[in-house]
Amino acid sequence: MNVKEAQQEFVQLWGNFGSQWGINKTMAQVHALLLTSDDAMSTDDIMEALSISRGGANMNVRELMVWNLIYKVSKTGDRKEFFVAEKDIWEVAKRITRERKRREIEPLKLHLSRLKELDKKEKGAGDFIQMVENIERLVSRMDLMSDTVMKAEESAFFGAIIRLLK
Amino acid sequence: MNVKEAQQEFVQLWGNFGSQWGINKTMAQVHALLLTSDDAMSTDDIMEALSISRGGANMNVRELMVWNLIYKVSKTGDRKEFFVAEKDIWEVAKRITRERKRREIEPLKLHLSRLKELDKKEKGAGDFIQMVENIERLVSRMDLMSDTVMKAEESAFFGAIIRLLK
DNA sequence: TTTTATTTTCAATAATTATTGAAAGTTTTA
DNA sequence: TAAAACTTTCAATAATTATTGAAAATAAAA
Incomplete structure (x- = not known):
């Protein structure tokens, strides 16, 4: 090979x-192409390399610029x-994380x-609110986790601690 | 409300x-329905609640069982x-993580x-391999971190350390 | 065993999402 | 200013993915 x-x-x-993670397949391909390409590519280069239309190439590079993953x-x-x-792949990860x-x-x-704003007197309301709160906590924790990973990468100290947790 | x-x-x-994260929309809906439902539901109950076909209800509950998110x-x-x-929402998160x-x-x-098995003599091979290795490292770190967060939830000690990293 | 209830399968179809390409728009050059 | 080079838009279309529903399979009851 x-x-x-x-x-x-x-x-x-x-x-x-x-595409398994909800990111447009072609956009990911354009990104992969540029990530592993030594020199800058024009729209025509991208069209040629991926066999896609001019419209598609244009739309996807624009979107990748919004995500801050590529530059003109x-x-x-x-x-x-x-x-x-x-x-810098860590920078890439940070920017994807930030955007999502x-x-x-x-x-x-x-x-x-907002879902928690319901009649709390009704039977079952307590359980429902509890579930929503648990999900909120989960989402926040996941969210925090991504920050932590990124931060750990930038710091020898935090990095060492993270490795300890393995 | x-x-x-x-x-x-x-x-x-x-x-x-x-569906934004690559999980079948209806499957997520069936899951949400059962998550916030006090009692067990039959296929007919689910069909009725979500206005979906028998086939759809059946396929989705089966898939949710493969994911270990619901039980018969x-x-x-x-x-x-x-x-x-x-x-238990943490259990849910762990199982989704495990499956993905x-x-x-x-x-x-x-x-x-396997991508690293290429002719290393060729010009540009070094850069390519480096990029792949960086991505491998990123993926592994993300992967490890998800374990760590889950573990942290179960342990006061790890939890405290994670909070330190905030 | 036969009937009835329930679950499963999957070809057909619908809904969604991605892609094209040509026309319109913009910027640069002559 | 007009022509040329390039970029953007978006309606039409293609490709993909999800959903249906009726028939086949299975399991329980009579």
Whole structure:
């Protein structure tokens, strides 16, 4: 297997993995392509590499820019836009986490919290509220966990503690 | 808002949230329904509550049993099967984590590891392998962290340490 | 055994989600 | 200013994924 083949396999792998976790497959593929590409790529390069349409390539690079996972760069003497990915994988993880938190976790927390505004006198209300509170606690803990992982990575001290917990 | 309305809203909420994370929407709804239901429900009860077909109800309860999130129970004098959910939300989280790990993370790790078997002499191979290794490290760390959080919940000592990291 | 109740399967269909590609829009160059 | 180069949009379409429902299978009762 040469590098190109390995890269193609990685692109497929990452696309499938992404879609299992609710991330658009093609977006994940574009990301994987840029992650493992040495130099900046234009929309045409991406279209060619992934056999996708111009529209699709454009939409996905724009979305990846919103997620802060890729950047636009320009080459002197070329009018086209080129794109490069953030290569620090921990930075990548942090940004994906941040975006999903903002889009999904925060609204979920809000919604759950509002669910507790029900007639507390009614039979069964207590149990229901308890369940919602337990879920709220779970979500918060998971949320905190992601912060902790990221923080641990940045700190030798916390990192050592985390490893102790294994 | 009464309990029933709140429950219905929760079912919708959980279904949407699940599908954003790659979990079948109806399966998440059946789970939410049973999670917030006081007594065991039959397939007919579930069909009625969620307005879904018999086939759908059956497929989803079976799948939830594979995930170990619900159990079959029987009522004396009734031939039907009834279902109840595991109500301990931490247990629920652990089981979902375990299942996704088994189905997705383990295969991903294997696949990533195999990607490193390429001609290392080729130009660019070093960078590619480095990227794959960084991703492997990230996946492992995320994986380990989920164990740690679950463990922390069960242990005052670990819990205290995790809180320190906040 | 036969009937009845219940569960399971799965081909057909519906619903959802992703993708295309050509037209419109924008920016740069001549 | 007009033409060329490039980017963006979005209605139409394709691909994927979820759902139905009726028939087959299974299990319990008569």
